[in-house]
Amino acid sequence: xxxxxLAVAASILMSAGAYAEVIKIGVVGPFSGPFAIQGKNFKAxxxxxxxxxxxxxxxxxIEILYRDVPQADPAQSKALAxxxxxxxxxxxxxxFYFTPDxxxxxxxxxxxxxxxxIMNAATSAIVTKSPLVxxxxxxxxQTSAPMAxxxxxxxxxxAITVVSDYGPGVDxxxxxxxxxxxxxxxxxxxxxxxxxxxxxxPVMQRVRNSGAQAVFAFLPSGPTTLGFVKAYNxxxxxxxxxxxxxxxxxxxxxxxxxxxxxxxxxxxxFHYSLAHNSPENKAFVAAAQKxxxxxxxxxxxxxxxxxxxxxxxxxxEATGGKQDAQKAVDAVKGLTWESPRxxxxxxxxxxHITQNIYLREVSKxxxxxxxxxxxxxxxxxPDPGLAAAK
Amino acid sequence: MQTFFSIGVxxxxxxxxxxxxxxxxxxxxxxxxxxxxxxxxxAMIGGYIASYAARDLGLGYGLAIVIAVLGTIIIxxxxxxxxxxxxxxxxxxxxxxxxxxxTFCIIGLANYVxxxxxxxxxxxxxxxxxxxxxxxxxxxxxxxxxxxGVVVALGLWYLIERTSFGxxxxxxxxxxxxxxxxGVRTKIVYAASFAxxxxxxxxxxxxxxxxxxxxxxYALRYMVTFLVVVSVGGAGSISGALIACLLLGxxxxxxxxxxxxxxxxxxxxxxxxxxxxxPRGLMGRAK
Numbered sequence: 001x002x003x004x005x006l007a008v009a010a011s012i013l014m015s016a017g018a019y020a021e022v023i024k025i026g027v028v029g030p031f032s033g034p035f036a037i038q039g040k041n042f043k044a045x046x047x048x049x050x051x052x053x054x055x056x057x058x059x060x061x062i063e064i065l066y067r068d069v070p071q072a073d074p075a076q077s078k079a080l081a082x083x084x085x086x087x088x089x090x091x092x093x094x095x096f097y098f099t100p101d102x103x104x105x106x107x108x109x110x111x112x113x114x115x116x117x118i119m120n121a122a123t124s125a126i127v128t129k130s131p132l133v134x135x136x137x138x139x140x141x142q143t144s145a146p147m148a149x150x151x152x153x154x155x156x157x158x159a160i161t162v163v164s165d166y167g168p169g170v171d172x173x174x175x176x177x178x179x180x181x182x183x184x185x186x187x188x189x190x191x192x193x194x195x196x197x198x199x200x201x202p203v204m205q206r207v208r209n210s211g212a213q214a215v216f217a218f219l220p221s222g223p224t225t226l227g228f229v230k231a232y233n234x235x236x237x238x239x240x241x242x243x244x245x246x247x248x249x250x251x252x253x254x255x256x257x258x259x260x261x262x263x264x265x266x267x268x269x270f271h272y273s274l275a276h277n278s279p280e281n282k283a284f285v286a287a288a289q290k291x292x293x294x295x296x297x298x299x300x301x302x303x304x305x306x307x308x309x310x311x312x313x314x315x316x317e318a319t320g321g322k323q324d325a326q327k328a329v330d331a332v333k334g335l336t337w338e339s340p341r342x343x344x345x346x347x348x349x350x351x352h353i354t355q356n357i358y359l360r361e362v363s364k365x366x367x368x369x370x371x372x373x374x375x376x377x378x379x380x381x382p383d384p385g386l387a388a389a390k
Numbered sequence: 391m392q393t394f395f396s397i398g399v400x401x402x403x404x405x406x407x408x409x410x411x412x413x414x415x416x417x418x419x420x421x422x423x424x425x426x427x428x429x430x431x432x433a434m435i436g437g438y439i440a441s442y443a444a445r446d447l448g449l450g451y452g453l454a455i456v457i458a459v460l461g462t463i464i465i466x467x468x469x470x471x472x473x474x475x476x477x478x479x480x481x482x483x484x485x486x487x488x489x490x491x492x493t494f495c496i497i498g499l500a501n502y503v504x505x506x507x508x509x510x511x512x513x514x515x516x517x518x519x520x521x522x523x524x525x526x527x528x529x530x531x532x533x534x535x536x537x538x539g540v541v542v543a544l545g546l547w548y549l550i551e552r553t554s555f556g557x558x559x560x561x562x563x564x565x566x567x568x569x570x571x572x573g574v575r576t577k578i579v580y581a582a583s584f585a586x587x588x589x590x591x592x593x594x595x596x597x598x599x600x601x602x603x604x605x606x607x608y609a610l611r612y613m614v615t616f617l618v619v620v621s622v623g624g625a626g627s628i629s630g631a632l633i634a635c636l637l638l639g640x641x642x643x644x645x646x647x648x649x650x651x652x653x654x655x656x657x658x659x660x661x662x663x664x665x666x667x668x669p670r671g672l673m674g675r676a677k
Binding site for chain 1: 393396397400403404501505506507508509510519520526527528529532600601602603605606607608611612642643646647650651653654
């Protein structure tokens with residue numbers, strides 16, 4: 001059905017732009033399955049961009065083709081990217097929620113002469129796999145490392161890390177541990193939990209027994225987060241004064257209503273809060289909420305998609321619609337603009353986004369809606385992950 | 391020593407929640423001989439109904455549980471009449487294919503109707519927050535779940551072993567033709583036990599929602615665990631399912647407490663060991 005609608009939309013678009021060129025952009029993401037909400041956010045961000053800027057860039061009309069990879073599946077991701085390039089003739093590839101999906105596509109870019117704009121996948125190393133990769137999201141290192149500084153500032157001497165045992169979890173653990181110990185703190189214990197853990201009570205007892213003053217946690221957004229935050233409260237860690245620290249994946253806006261009052265006071269560091277106070281963000285949130293349908297489902301991947309579209313539009317402007325991947329990528333190196341999340345730029349060396357990282361506290365508004373309140377800003381943070389890997 | 395008690399309490403709570411959700415599956419698989427992979431889907435429907443009743447309609451927790459159980463049964467009865475009745479006694483592959491199909495349909499519908507976000511079931515004040523039990527604190531709702539597990543176990547044992555319905559059910563299962571010849575209305579007995587199994591699934595889905603949050607993929611996410619409990623305990627055996635839940639809950643909790651790096655290694659190691667020694671499960675009946 002989705003394909004049919006796309007086909008109809010495509011034919012309408014093509015007949016409308018009879019004289020100018022139609023530039024196709026292929027977006028790969030999870031649009032069905034357990035992570036469908038993140039794919040929905042990609043689409044909301046892209047739709048919001050088109051709604052506010054129009055689908056014309058210069059003389060050219062853009063057309064978006066969506067391809068669905070429901071779960072991390074590198075082989076399928078690669079096959080779909082190939083199909084987009086060969087059959088559909090897309091000039092740009094974008095999206096990519098999971099790191100392995102993005103990694104699988106990077107070897108195609110040079111031969112296909114197609115730049116890739118990553119709208120989520122958060123492992124530092126992806127940008128090194130091809131010079132045609134640009135990322136407008138964040139890395140786990142980028143969002144986790146400032147939290148270690150916050151912990152030290154707040155007088156935490158001993159911390160414990162608790163992460164899900166998979167790539168981004170290990171990244172978060174390393175980012176926090178490295179930075180925290182550099183600042184003079186001590187990580188007394190590092191726990192890695194299996195991804196399928198449901199009952200977090202035993203973990204919380206270990207955290208309690210470890211004597212740490214703060215727990216740094218990373219879990220993928222979604223169902224497990226809820227159980228984890230509840231276990232933190234129910235096992236008396238909150239009463240015992242053990243501070244809860246995490247990157248913002250744990251308190252993404254679409255999970256907050258379910259977490260409820262249990263989440264109040266949790267500190268997270270992240271690149272974007274829907275509550276960011278700026279006119280750009282207010283306009284973006286209004287457009288994206290309209291695009292997604294149910295405002296409660298809007299979350300952070302939407303802003304990366306929105307900015308990704310901005311970057312692609314600049315690439316199209318620079319190349320005049322002609323397919324030249326290297327020229328397109330070179331054109332956005334050092335690009336600086338005001339994103340809904342705050343001032344951002346594309347680092348010319350890493351092609352990763354340099355952005356503010358905010359310390360936020362989960363708060364409840366007068367209207368009863370939970371939000372991430374920004375209370376401190378770390379300005380112009382590059383990705384420390386690449387430097388650490390060298 | 392404190393660690394020992396601490397693990398014990400967590401294991402008991404986790405095991406009991408597993409028991410309440412899985413026992414319905416044990417009834418369908420062991421007594422009715424239907425491999426019902428849609429069991430998790432019924433638990434999820436119960437969770438959704440309770441969430442809607444308690445959160446959106448503002449009804450009390452107790453009332454929400456009753457509505458969830460009845461509502462799920464009402465949804466399941468036509469499914470039994472038109473779909474499940476065709477696969478009683480059918481080859482296992484047919485049963486698996488049809489019930490997994492039903493599961494995917496329910497996942498799609500849940501995603502469409504309720505959206506992909508998590509749904510919670512607000513607890514009454516009495517079940518919220520930690521309770522001090524001397525050497526540590528434990529969530530009040532976990533104590534409630536332990537109580538529910540005990541009540542369900544005793545109630546089911548009484549129903550199946552001590553009432554005339556239980557006698558008819560066991561008779562219908564062992565020899566449908568003979569039971570029918572003796573005047574047992576086997577179709578009604580089957581429909582009633584299917585409703586019972588589905589009702590238990592819904593009840594478990596609501597009670598366990600704090601640990602296993604309700605979202606569209608609930609139906610598949612925890613299905614393997616439920617199946618493991620039934621096969622380790624022995625399909626159809628209440629005491630077997632209870633022992634399996636407590637044992638697996640203990641192994642899993644101890645493993646996660648002491649050596650989380652090993653993941654679910656010890657859980658599945660225990661499963662392999664038990665099934666190796668008891669191929670029909672701990673209390674499975676010989677065929």
